[in-house]
Amino acid sequence: MVSFFHQDWRLNANSEAEAVAGQFVEELKPEAVLLVRRDARMLHERLSAERITTLWSGCVENGERFFLNSRLTDGAEWVRQVIEVCDAWLLRHPHAATLSEADRYEGRELDGRVRNTITEFADWFDRDMVQALAECVDRCTPDLAFRLLLQALPTASVAASPHYRDLSREQYARLASLGREFRYGEYVVSDVEHLAHA
Known part of the structure; x- marks a missing residue:
């Protein structure tokens, strides 16, 4: 998920959520979306908004400006949006998919x-x-x-x-x-x- 946000990501998307959705092409394996959702959900459920904000800002290129230049308030709101994007894609692709033992x-x-x-x-x-x-x-x-x-x-x-x-x-x-x-x-x-x- 972090790798979706190179320094020029705004040239291809109008919002952060749209940038994630743009990576979820139709032919993508559902397991890939499940993995992104799992990580986002784990962060959301187990870490504070401040900790998520710190991690995201430290991992993304130009991360110190990620939340300054957006409508997002913090990392918790951001991973909630990521989960919503994942859920929307998975609803459109209702294949039975589970994570492999290695992925779990x-x-x-x-x-x-x-x-x-x-x-x-x-x-x-x-x-x-x-x-x-x-x-x-x-x-x-x-x-x-x-x-x-x-x-x-x-x-x-x-x-x-x-x-x-x-x-x-x-x-x-x-x-x-x-x-x-x-x-x-x-x-x-x-x-x-x-x-x-x-």
Whole structure:
């Protein structure tokens, strides 16, 4: 969901909800929409509006302006809109769809490793973002918190311009190892590989 919002998303949509709806093409597999809905619902039900706002702002390109330049008041209102977009798409595509075992895997036994990884990158973020990620581990799932961290790292690197932040090869290897533990596909962790330098 975070990746839908590159810096030029407003060229293709009149609202944030429309930008999400634009990604939900007719031929999309229902499982993809179910995954977005699951994550949005988990955030909405388990984290405060302030924490959701912090996470979203820290993960989206130009996220510090996301709520300033919109009609949205906070992260809770935003994820409610995402859930509504998902529900509307699923109503139009009433196929029997369920999430696979891999998609349902929460990684509870990896919570300590995810917390340690967040701590390792704490100097990339402000205190509120670190706390929001840690709370996501505890109140949502380690899987969701780790995926949000992976989205936030490139955003934090760009925000440090002109002194972009880099990953060491060792740091990237640890992220990739954790991604394998979560049974992620090929591109989930490799999306941050461009930050890794020898």
